[in-house]
Amino acid sequence: MGSTVAFHLAELESAAGEARSLDGRDYGPITPLLHDDSISEVMVNGAGQIYIERKGQLFLSDVTFGSEADLIRVIREIAAFVGRRIDDDSPMVDCRLPDGSRVNAIIPPLAIDGPSLTIRKFARDPFTVQDLISFGTMTAEAAGFLEACVKAHFNVLVAGGTGSGKTTTLNVLSSFIPDTERVVTIEDAAELQLRQPHKVRLESRPARIDGSGRISIRDLVVNALRMRPDRIVIGECRSGEALDMLQAMNTGHDGSLTTVHANSPRDTLARLETLVLMSGVDLPQRAIREQIASAIHLIVQQARLRDGSRRVTNITEVVGREGDTITLQDVFLFEETGMDGNGRLQGKLSPTGIRPNAMAKIYSKRVAISPALAALFPDRKAPDFTVGVRR
Ligand SMILES: Nc1ncnc2c1ncn2[C@@H]1O[C@H](COP(=O)(O)OP(=O)(O)OP(=O)(O)O)[C@@H](O)[C@H]1O
Numbered sequence: 001m002g003s004t005v006a007f008h009l010a011e012l013e014s015a016a017g018e019a020r021s022l023d024g025r026d027y028g029p030i031t032p033l034l035h036d037d038s039i040s041e042v043m044v045n046g047a048g049q050i051y052i053e054r055k056g057q058l059f060l061s062d063v064t065f066g067s068e069a070d071l072i073r074v075i076r077e078i079a080a081f082v083g084r085r086i087d088d089d090s091p092m093v094d095c096r097l098p099d100g101s102r103v104n105a106i107i108p109p110l111a112i113d114g115p116s117l118t119i120r121k122f123a124r125d126p127f128t129v130q131d132l133i134s135f136g137t138m139t140a141e142a143a144g145f146l147e148a149c150v151k152a153h154f155n156v157l158v159a160g161g162t163g164s165g166k167t168t169t170l171n172v173l174s175s176f177i178p179d180t181e182r183v184v185t186i187e188d189a190a191e192l193q194l195r196q197p198h199k200v201r202l203e204s205r206p207a208r209i210d211g212s213g214r215i216s217i218r219d220l221v222v223n224a225l226r227m228r229p230d231r232i233v234i235g236e237c238r239s240g241e242a243l244d245m246l247q248a249m250n251t252g253h254d255g256s257l258t259t260v261h262a263n264s265p266r267d268t269l270a271r272l273e274t275l276v277l278m279s280g281v282d283l284p285q286r287a288i289r290e291q292i293a294s295a296i297h298l299i300v301q302q303a304r305l306r307d308g309s310r311r312v313t314n315i316t317e318v319v320g321r322e323g324d325t326i327t328l329q330d331v332f333l334f335e336e337t338g339m340d341g342n343g344r345l346q347g348k349l350s351p352t353g354i355r356p357n358a359m360a361k362i363y364s365k366r367v368a369i370s371p372a373l374a375a376l377f378p379d380r381k382a383p384d385f386t387v388g389v390r391r
């Protein structure tokens with residue numbers, strides 16, 4: 001234990017020292033792309049091909065590296081910033097730039113056509129709920145419903161494919177957590193940007209070259225439970241930590257939030273089952289489904305549509321179980337209506353007309369809700385249907 005702590009402190013000190021010396025540093029030809037706030041992602045596929053993402057669309061840039069050696073040099077410098085190296089023994093690296101941008105690098109022979117560098121730019125000014133509404137990712141009504149669900153301590157899963165906007169939506173959902181609550185966030189590479197004053201941010205650590213020293217998301221979830229959290233926000237569940245998270249949700253840590261890689265609400269349940277099995281704990285399928293059905297209250301399904309836009313496609317309640325099947329109910333559903341002249345998909349995330357079970361708890365907990373949401377799902381117990389409405 002002592003040596004682990006010493007190692008970590010040494011690593012932190014060296015990272016901090018290098019951070020100062022790396023200020024304003026030169027990333028070769030991609031430096032201007034990294035400084036351009038309109039670019040959200042930079043993808044280097046070998047020295048001669050660099051793509052960028054801007055407003056959800058991919059473009060081939062006119063920038064190239066002079067040679068593979070130049071590209072490798074930049075990758076090495078980036079890795080060195082966090083005390084990592086990239087070479088034959090360790091040909092893949094996940095790390096962050098000093099500004100928080102997320103980096104993955106992988107070199108030959110694993111990357112067949114040359115070193116590959118992928119940089120997800122850190123959003124200096126992260127999207128707010130208003131941004132997501134103005135982009136058409138969700139409607140004000142849907143956002144109001146999600147806000148009420150977070151405030152009422154529902155456990156919420158954001159699901160979607162790669163780059164569908166899961167982390168961004170998780171960040172927005174986290175912004176609904178009241179300032180009075182203690183939040184512990186757990187991530188592989190810290191991306192969440194919570195504004196709340198009372199938070200503790202934890203980040204996992206990969207193994208050293210000799211395989212030692214790894215601290216997994218799972219270790220951090222177990223540790224977080226000893227930190228008296230009101231909320232646990234896990235950046236992404238991609239392995240056995242799903243079991244610890246479900247258990248936490250089922251044992252009084254309601255109001256936890258996370259994301260899962262899955263393409264539909266039904267697929268999300270199947271994915272969770274697989275992740276629980278990855279924990280190595282031998283649980284019968286029925287028991288796993290019971291845990292999932294009682295732990296997860298809401299699934300927010302996201303997708304990156306073919307025009308590059310990110311949309312919430314379903315807001316789905318986990319209603320319960322019928323035999324071995326978990327029952328789901330869509331509360332909001334996105335319907336595509338066509339394409340406009342600029343190639344933008346048209347459609348709307350509309351209420352399905354089903355009154356969510358969640359509303360009973362939202363009203364009984366007296367969570368303040370928007371008039372639009374109260375009009376959509378009135379409080380049946382209030383004689384004038386206005387109790388709890390925010391004015
Ligand atoms: N609602 C949105 N509208 C437009 N762009 C968005 C939206 N949400 C996210 N983005 C942009 O899409 C990119 C991916 O977002 P994000 O990191 O949230 O996705 P993700 O699903 O978590 O990705 P990954 O699978 O890599 O973890 C970012 O550049 C982000 O700025």
Ligand SMILES: [Mg+2]
Pocket residue numbers: 166167168236
């Ligand atoms: Mg993500």
